[in-house]
Each structure stands twice: as structure tokens, then as C-alpha cells.
Amino acid sequence: MGDWVFWGGAAGLTLAVAGLMAAALARGRAAPAAAQDLGVYRDQLREVERDLARGLIGEDEAARLRTEIGRRVLAADAALRAETARAEPGPAPALVAGLMAALVLGVGGGVYLWRGAPGQGDLPMAFRLAESDRMRAARPTQAEAEAQAAAALPPAPAPTDPRHAELLERLRQVMAGRPDDLQGQELLARNEALVGNFAAAARAQAMVVRLKGAAATADDLAMQAELMISAAGGLVSPEAEAVLSAALEKDRTNGTARYLSGLMFLQVGRPDLAFRFWAPLWESSAPDAPWVAALRAQLPDVAWLAGQHRYQMPEPGGRAMPGPDAAAMAAAEDMTPEARQQMIRGMVDGLLERLATQGGTAAEWARAIRALGVLGETDRARAILAEAEGRFAGREADLGLIAAAAAEAGLK
Incomplete structure (x- = not known):
């Protein structure tokens, strides 16, 4: 017919x-x-x-x-x-x-x-749902996905700082003999992730979750899932999906778990369920949330695939990034161009000092890169860019935000 x-x-x-x-x-x-x-x-x-x-x-x-x-x-x-x-x-x-x-x-x-395909029949909803179930069941295990990713990707580079490499190796040896040291496992997970050893970082974070037991938070579980997905080359394995489900059971509003759950549904051919996770997440996220850049790029296509052809992305909600208050802005209007430039430079230096001592979100690092580009200090901007890329290695959403700032600053 x-x-x-x-x-x-x-x-x-x-x-x-x-x-x-x-x-x-x-x-x-x-x-x-x-x-x-x-x-x-x-x-x-x-x-x-x-x-x-x-x-x-x-x-x-x-x-x-x-x-x-x-x-x-x-x-x-x-x-x-x-x-x-x-x-x-x-x-x-x-x-x-x-x-x-x-x-x-x-x-x-x-x-x-x-x-064309004149003999190809229609694809009813039941067939597509069955195909999604087949894709979901056919996913490789975490171990298989990690092996495939290791074979396809180059090995993680060694730390550029010899002292850092020595300390990391010493930490590994210590934790091999003290696996129940909670603080040591947390430190090991962070440092392994910092150098790109995501499989080792995921194992250490899994130990953190096990040692904490019922006290493990949704953030702990979401971090474990994120490291597992990074180790698997971006694939959400059945084991990572189970960790995400546990994170959402503890906190249905956890942003990382919601974003990664949507990613999982997108990978198994269910853009409609991915849209249900991502659209509310986008609309409730702060502008500097780590998943905002990824959603900005992917959500329009996901909405179209989900049949939401009239969906219009609003601006993400949340607090504004820290900046000068109204009094400082009023005072800047009466300044000479040289004084105004000096004030801006002082604000940028203050932001850089805080990032160096306390750290910050990817959005704040991106803001520093853009500010240095406006001031014409491209060498300092490149140095901040390199440091930011190292800090957020493996976190694609954060790296996308930083890369966009680098492009605005004329570095890429």
C-alpha cells in the first residue's frame, strides 16, 4: 500500500x-x-x-x-x-x-x-523501538570498550613536569598497598584524570564510591560515570549506565548525570528520550555549567530528530559570572582611557590570580582567555589556554567552551 x-x-x-x-x-x-x-x-x-x-x-x-x-x-x-x-x-x-x-x-x-531503495518498506515505531533495544543490548562491556578505545587512541602522554610524574608514580605505589585509603583514592583519581589515564582514574573513583558506601553522593557517582565514559572513548557502556542510574536515584537534578544519560539515549537511537533529559537541563543550567557548550551545539539537532521541529532554545538560566559591580561601572565612565585600561587589567589580573590559587569553572577560564585577547596579551592568553586545556583534559564540554574563547581571542 x-x-x-x-x-x-x-x-x-x-x-x-x-x-x-x-x-x-x-x-x-x-x-x-x-x-x-x-x-x-x-x-x-x-x-x-x-x-x-x-x-x-x-x-x-x-x-x-x-x-x-x-x-x-x-x-x-x-x-x-x-x-x-x-x-x-x-x-x-x-x-x-x-x-x-x-x-x-x-x-x-x-x-x-x-x-534509491524501492523495495524498502516503512519503518514503523515498533521497528525503531526494537532496533534501539537491539543497539542497547549490543553495546560492548566497559572492559571491551576500554580495550577498543586504547587500541584506537594514542596512549596518554606522560606528565611534562618530571616531579609530578615522580609523585604520581609514588602515589600509585602507596595506594597499591593501601587500597582502603579514601583520601588517597580521591587524590589518585584526580591525578590520573589530569594526565589522561581515564581507566585508572575510573577505577580509583570506583574505590572512592565503594569506600564511602551509603555516604557516596550523586556527584561522586556522576564523576565515576564520566571517567568510565572517557576511558571508553565516549561510549556509555552498560556499567556506566548503571552508575548514572544510581547517581540519579540519589539526586534527580544532578547535571552531569542528566547530560550523560541523554548522551546514552542518543547513542542507542532514542533522540526523543535524549531530548527529555537535555531540554530541561539546558533551560535550568547556569551559563557556566560544564555541559552548556555541548548542549548548545547538539540540542537543536536532537530536538529535530525527536520531532520537536518548533523547539526554540532559550538562553540558559542561572547566575551571571562575577564581574564589576554597578559602582565600578559608573566610576569607569569618568575615567580616562588609560585609567580605564588599567582598571580592566587589574580585574583580569585578579581573576588570573584566583584561578591560579583557587581554580575555577571552565567558563571563568574562558573569560580570562577572552579578556587577555582583548588586551592584546596573546602570549599570556596562550599560556592560560594551555593550562586550561590540561586542567579540563577529557571533559569535552569544558574544552569546547575554552576552544570557543580561544577562537574569539584570535588564538585559533
């Missing part, structure tokens, strides 16, 4: 276009020049009669004009008969339209038979 509807609709549209073409061809046949002259002369005769009725010309003048125009009418009529006799009949508009319709149907049908 579906094939008949498709082919019937295609044929109907082609015939409709052919009809429009035939009408256009019929209207487009130009009348002979003599026929156009005859129309002009008839208008002139009517104009003579109107002028006579209004008293603009006399009867003698009207008679003279009628005679002159009549002579021209006779000459134009003779020319029209001669042109009609010489003209060769061309193809009828209907014939031309029919030939073009046949050409369109032939070429279009041939291309469809060659490149």
Missing part, C-alpha cells in the same frame, strides 16, 4: 507540473506583429469617436482620420494573412508538456531505481 501511495503521489505531482508547463507555453506564444498593430488601430478609431463626441475635433477632421486609420487597418490585415500563411505549425503546448513530463518521470524514476 505504501509503494502505491508513493508512486501515485509522484506521478500526480509530475502531471500537475506538466499541466502548469502547458499553460505557460500556451500563454507564451507571441501574437504576430500585424495582429498587435490591428489592436492599436482599433483603439485609435475609438479614440477618434470619443474626441468627436466631446467636440475636440470637427466632422471633417474625424472623416479624414477614419480614412487614414482604415487604410492602415487594411494594410495590417493583409500583412496578418501573409504571416499566417508563412508560419509553420509548431508542436502543441500539450505535446511539449507531455514530452517533458515523460522525461522527468523517466530520468527521476531511473535515478531512484539506481540509487
Whole structure:
């Protein structure tokens, strides 16, 4: 039934276009020049009669004009008969339209038979849901995904600081003999992630969750899942999905778990469920949340795939980033350009000092990079960029935010 509807609709549209073409061809046949002259002369005769009725010309003048125009009418009529006799009949508009319709149907049908899938049936919802279930069940395990990622990706680089590499190796040795040291496992997870050893970081974070037991928070579990996904090359394995479910059981509002759960559903062909996770997350997130950049890039396509074709992304909610207060802005208006530049430089230096001593979000690092670019201090901006990329290694959303700032600052 579906094939008949498709082919019937295609044929109907082609015939409709052919009809429009035939009408256009019929209207487009130009009348002979003599026929156009005859129309002009008839208008002139009517104009003579109107002028006579209004008293603009006399009867003698009207008679003279009628005679002159009549002579021209006779000459134009003779020319029209001669042109009609010489003209060769061309193809009828209907014939031309029919030939073009046949050409369109032939070429279009041939291309469809060659490149299309005429025997492919519709994909009903039940089939697509079953296919999603199959994809979900066929995912590799965490160990298999980590092995595949390790084979496809280059090994994690060694720490550039020899002292850091030595301390990390010493920490590994200590924790091998003290696996139940909670603080040591937390420290090991952070440092392994910092150098890109995500599989080792995920194992250490799993130990953190086990040691904490019931006291483990949703953030602890979300961090474990994020490290597992990074170790698996971005794939959400069944084991990572179970950790995400545990995180959401503890806190349904956990942003990292909500974003990664949506990613999992997108990977198994369920953009509709991904949209249910991501749209509310976007609308409730602070502008500097680590997943905002990724959602900004992906959510429009996910909404379209989910059938939400009219979805319009609002600006993410939340607090504004720290900056000068109203008094400082008012004072800046009265400053000289040099003083204003000095004030801006002082604010940037304060932000950089806080990032160096206390750390900060990816949005704050991005803000520092953009500010240094505006000030023209590209060398310092490049140094901050390199440090930020190291701090947020493996966190694609954060790295996307930082890369965007680097591009705005002219570094990429």
C-alpha cells in the first residue's frame, strides 16, 4: 500500500507540473506583429469617436482620420494573412508538456531505481523501538570498550613536569598497598584524570564510591560515570549506565548525570528520550555549567530528530559570572582611557590570580582567555589556554567552551 501511495503521489505531482508547463507555453506564444498593430488601430478609431463626441475635433477632421486609420487597418490585415500563411505549425503546448513530463518521470524514476531503495518498506515505531533495544543490548562491556578505545587512541602522554610524574608514580605505589585509603583514592583519581589515564582514574573513583558506601553522593557517582565514559572513548557502556542510574536515584537534578544519560539515549537511537533529559537541563543550567557548550551545539539537532521541529532554545538560566559591580561601572565612565585600561587589567589580573590559587569553572577560564585577547596579551592568553586545556583534559564540554574563547581571542 505504501509503494502505491508513493508512486501515485509522484506521478500526480509530475502531471500537475506538466499541466502548469502547458499553460505557460500556451500563454507564451507571441501574437504576430500585424495582429498587435490591428489592436492599436482599433483603439485609435475609438479614440477618434470619443474626441468627436466631446467636440475636440470637427466632422471633417474625424472623416479624414477614419480614412487614414482604415487604410492602415487594411494594410495590417493583409500583412496578418501573409504571416499566417508563412508560419509553420509548431508542436502543441500539450505535446511539449507531455514530452517533458515523460522525461522527468523517466530520468527521476531511473535515478531512484539506481540509487534509491524501492523495495524498502516503512519503518514503523515498533521497528525503531526494537532496533534501539537491539543497539542497547549490543553495546560492548566497559572492559571491551576500554580495550577498543586504547587500541584506537594514542596512549596518554606522560606528565611534562618530571616531579609530578615522580609523585604520581609514588602515589600509585602507596595506594597499591593501601587500597582502603579514601583520601588517597580521591587524590589518585584526580591525578590520573589530569594526565589522561581515564581507566585508572575510573577505577580509583570506583574505590572512592565503594569506600564511602551509603555516604557516596550523586556527584561522586556522576564523576565515576564520566571517567568510565572517557576511558571508553565516549561510549556509555552498560556499567556506566548503571552508575548514572544510581547517581540519579540519589539526586534527580544532578547535571552531569542528566547530560550523560541523554548522551546514552542518543547513542542507542532514542533522540526523543535524549531530548527529555537535555531540554530541561539546558533551560535550568547556569551559563557556566560544564555541559552548556555541548548542549548548545547538539540540542537543536536532537530536538529535530525527536520531532520537536518548533523547539526554540532559550538562553540558559542561572547566575551571571562575577564581574564589576554597578559602582565600578559608573566610576569607569569618568575615567580616562588609560585609567580605564588599567582598571580592566587589574580585574583580569585578579581573576588570573584566583584561578591560579583557587581554580575555577571552565567558563571563568574562558573569560580570562577572552579578556587577555582583548588586551592584546596573546602570549599570556596562550599560556592560560594551555593550562586550561590540561586542567579540563577529557571533559569535552569544558574544552569546547575554552576552544570557543580561544577562537574569539584570535588564538585559533
